[in-house]
Amino acid sequence: KGGLVEDITLRHVRLRDYEGSVHYIPNGLISTVTNRSRGFAYAVIDVGIAYRENIDDAMEIMRKVGAELRADSEFTSRILEDIEIAGVDQLADSAVILRCRFKTSPLEQWGVRREYLRRLKAEFDLNDIEIPFPHMTLYAGKSKNGNTMLLHNQEQRTQETMTGNH
Numbered sequence: 001k002g003g004l005v006e007d008i009t010l011r012h013v014r015l016r017d018y019e020g021s022v023h024y025i026p027n028g029l030i031s032t033v034t035n036r037s038r039g040f041a042y043a044v045i046d047v048g049i050a051y052r053e054n055i056d057d058a059m060e061i062m063r064k065v066g067a068e069l070r071a072d073s074e075f076t077s078r079i080l081e082d083i084e085i086a087g088v089d090q091l092a093d094s095a096v097i098l099r100c101r102f103k104t105s106p107l108e109q110w111g112v113r114r115e116y117l118r119r120l121k122a123e124f125d126l127n128d129i130e131i132p133f134p135h136m137t138l139y140a141g142k143s144k145n146g147n148t149m150l151l152h153n154q155e156q157r158t159q160e161t162m163t164g165n166h
Contacts, residue, residue, distance in 0.1 A: 001025060002034075036107070040080055043102040043109035045116060048095030050130035055096060058129055059085050062100055065120045070102075075115065078108040094134045 001023045003015035013030065015023045049058045066083030069075050081103040089099035104112050124131060140149035 036109070038106065041104050041106055041109040043104050043113040043116070045100050045102075045113055046089060047098045047100070047117075047120065048092065048131060049098065049124075050132045051096055053096070053129050055088060055098070057127070058098060058124075059087070061123050061127055061129065062098065062120065065116065065123050066100070066102065069112070069116055069119060075112065078105050078112055080104060095132045 001015055001017065003017035003021075003023060005013060006016050006022070007014040010027070012024045012026050015025065017023065047058075047062065049055070062085055063083060070079045070082060079102050084101050084103075086099040086101070088096060090097035102109070102112050102116070121131065123129075138151060140151050143149050
């Protein structure tokens with residue numbers, strides 16, 4: 001479970017999660033604790049771009065948006081250091097995943113992340129950088145005589161059957 005600690009007793013820890021649910025965790029069941037509010041935090045952000053996009057151009061836009069966000073008076077105190085771009089993190093099925101992070105004040109990582117993604121999407125749109133969605137290319141293969149086989153949808157098959165064109 002995760003959330004904000006509201007109370008610690010001899011018997012349990014009471015947490016309230018993001019949705020407002022309250023969790024009582026008996027102390028005997030607690031084996032590991034992760035504190036995301038001590039000293040600083042990181043807003044870790046993975047950004048997917050299409051394989052056809054130029055990685056260096058996308059990372060330059062990420063840097064620009066990060067600098068603008070840090071310079072914004074609403075975020076200056078929340079972001080402790082300039083954006084750190086790790087680079088290509090994955091070659092996923094439908095996207096090249098670029099990873100970056102901001103060092104933030106405690107508990108500010110989620111708000112910084114959301115605002116960065118909002119601004120980055122707008123900047124990618126302005127620069128025609130595609131953020132892909134999962135998709136699949138179908139290949140029907142080749143017939144025994146070496147010709148590429150065609151895919152037909154049901155509407156085409158129905159029309160061919162009705163007209164006698166096969």
